[in-house]
Amino acid sequence: MNRSRTLAVLAALVAAALPAALSDFWIFIAIEVIAFALYAVSFNVLLGYGGMLSFGHAAFFGVGAYAGALMVRKSGFAPEAAFALAPLAAMAAAAAVAAVVGFFSVRRSGIYFGMLTFAFQMLLYTIALKATGLTGGDDGITGLKPPGALARPAVYYVFALATVGPALYVLYRLVNSPFGITLRALKANPRRVQYVGVDVRSHQLAAFVVSGAFAGLAGAVFALSSGNVFPAWLNWTASATPIVMAVLGGVSSFLGPALGAAVYVVLEVVISGRTEYWPLVMGVIILALVLLMPAGLTGLWRRRGAP
Amino acid sequence: MRADMTPILHVRGLARRFGGLQALGGVDLEVARGEFRAIIGPNGAGKSTFFNTITGLIRPDAGSVTFAGRDVTGMAPDDLVRAGMGRTFQITSVFADLSAQENVQVALLAHARQSWRMWARAAALHAERAAELLALVGLAGSEARHAGTLAHGDQKRLELAIALAGEPTLLLLDEPTAGMAAQERIESISLVHRVARALGVSCVFTEHDMAVVFAVATRITVLHQGRVLAEGTPAEVRANPQVQQVYLGESVIAEGVHA
Known part of the structure; x- marks a missing residue:
């Protein structure tokens, strides 16, 4: 049985049993893990599979979050319909933005590609900050509430799992498909x-759009759980998050970044509850993990599992 | 079966300048179908530039490239490959992180225009054909090896299998024996020769080792300072005084296959 599948089965079992064992606070954290797992995995489709390091992926997470929030807050649909459409709106909006950003960014490679994604992100951040009528500006959009029973963390948790699970499966199929190889x-x-007859840019662009769309979905799942969206989600510092998660978990494994996301989110909660210097402690821990495990957490596993 | 008399490759007046250096000063070349053409010349003669200009890596300043009767001047590499022109690189160029099998599968998928399929399982597609091609170049049993871990000679073989996956009608090989020991070089070019013959692929290759050239070339073109200095059968080229002049001190030309 291969590593990814073992990990997937294990994760699914744990995930299904979790709400029974956790307080509402920890269920909320579990939802955050689920959303960021999708974010990190979608980011890693670019980095781990396509070799493209995006410095601006928070833009797509943020655009998805805003699109989902606006669907719920301003679409005028019945609350249930608006909520059901929010994930789709998030994916569509993020994909559309990724298509534009990607169109220009894949024209360059390496650090220049990264810089272009970075620049577009700053542009979008400024829009989120200044388009007050739509985004609420600096105050963001707050007080979002899922309709009916979904407002209860345990129920929303199931919704998050039912949304992110299939999304991860789609990405899993993608990386093992002809397109993925x-x-x-x-x-x-x-x-x-190029000399086997592949047009490089169009394949890179497609990967960029898919990755952006799923990052957007992750943004919406998280936003509707936390109840708010802030422009800072699109700020450049936020783009470090999926990079750290992916590297921490291991970029050469499909679910490695998801594991990285879980470790990152839980560490952050545990440490920030104990000291105001939590970013310092986080930094030291991540530094140690990366130095000790250059291939990430899943790299450690693979080395041990290798014949 | 009637032989097609259109040249597989017809290059006219190909020129390219890099700053003050005229790397190609108007090169003409006509390669008939079924040929095994060697392009030789001292270092700096323009062989690599010539190859890279024909295969779309470098745009020519002037001149034209006609491939199987079709003008392909300045065409992008992926379009050229889909039109039936394959190439290998002087510095071995495989997909190091992929298995040998996957290396060939990527090429087969692209050739079948399936590289956009996002749901099918790639591992199951063209697996048999990939194994066949690997066996053809002598890599049976190495299917699961990561390409980056293969020996240098085996990577060259793998690169040949990748190029053949696109079912090319013309194969351009840039120093196919670079970095090999003398004995291995002859074996390697013989493999290319045998496979190309079997599949009916015309070949153009650049080469430094005269023993390799004289072992397989049907015709030889000599480049010197970005121009064609001489062209002809191996015997004609060897007897050409101008060629001997250029290769002064390199007695290999006169000695030919004994080198």
């Missing part, structure tokens, strides 16, 4: 892959 080839040798 082509992405890996492109990462390994972008010049050679």
Whole structure:
């Protein structure tokens, strides 16, 4: 049985049993883990499979969060319908923005690609900050509440799982598909892959759009759980989060970034509850983890599991 | 079966300048179908630039490239490959992180225009054909090996299998024996020769080792300072005084296969 599948089955079992064992506070944290797991995995489709390091992925998470929030707050649909449409709106909006950002960004590679994604993110951050009528400006959008029973954490948890689970499966199929193997080839040798008849940019752009769309979905799942969206979610510092999660968990494993997300979120909660210097402690812990496990947490597992 | 008389490759007046250096000063080349053409010349003669200009990596300043009767001047690499032109690189160029099998599968998927499929399982597609191609180049049993861990000679073989996956009608090989020991070089070019013959693929290759050239080339083109200095059968080229002049001190030309 391969590593990813073992991990997936294990994660699903734990995930299903969790709400029974946890307080509302920890269920809320579990929802955050679920959302950020999707965020980190979607980010890693670019980094781990396509070899593209985006410095601006928070833009798509943020756009998805705003799109979901606006659907619930301003669409005028009945609350249930608006809520049901929110994830779709988030994906569509994030995909559309990713198509524009990606169109320009994939024209460059390496650090220049990263810089372009960074620049677009700052642009979107400024829009979120200044388009007060739509986004609420600096105050963000607050007081979002899922309709009916979904307002209860345990129920929302099931909704989050039922949304993110299939999304992860779609991405899993994608990375193992002809498109996925082509992405890996492109990462390994972008010049050679042209000479098997692959148009590099269009494949990179497609990966960018898919990755952005699912990051957007993650943003909406998280926003509707936390009840608010702030422009800071699109700020450049926020783009470090999926990078750290992916590297922490391991970029060469499909679910590695999801594990990284879980470790990151839980560490942050535990440590920030104990000391106001939590970013310092987090920094030291992440530094130690990365130095001791250069291939990430799943890399450790693989090394031990290897024949 | 009637032989197609259109040249597989027809290059006219190909020129390219880099700053003050005229790397290609108007090169003409005509390669008939079924040929095994060697392009030789001292270092800096323009062989690599010539190859890279034909295969779309470098845009020519002037001149044209006609491939199987179709003008392909300045065409992008992926379009050229889909039109049936394959190439290998002087510095071995495989997908190091992928298995040997996956290396060939990527090429087969692209050739079948399936690289956009996002739901099917890639591992199950073209697996048999990939194994066949690996066996053809002598890599049976290495399917699951990561390409980056293969020996240098085996990576060259793998690169050949990747190029063949696109069912090319013309294969351009840039120094196919670079970095190999003398004995291995002859074996390697013989493999290319045998496979190309079997599949009916025309070949153009650049080469430094004259023993390799004289072992397999049907015709030889000599480049010197970005121009064609001489062209002809191996015997004609060897007897050409101008060629001997350029290769002064490199007695290999005169000695030919004994080198």
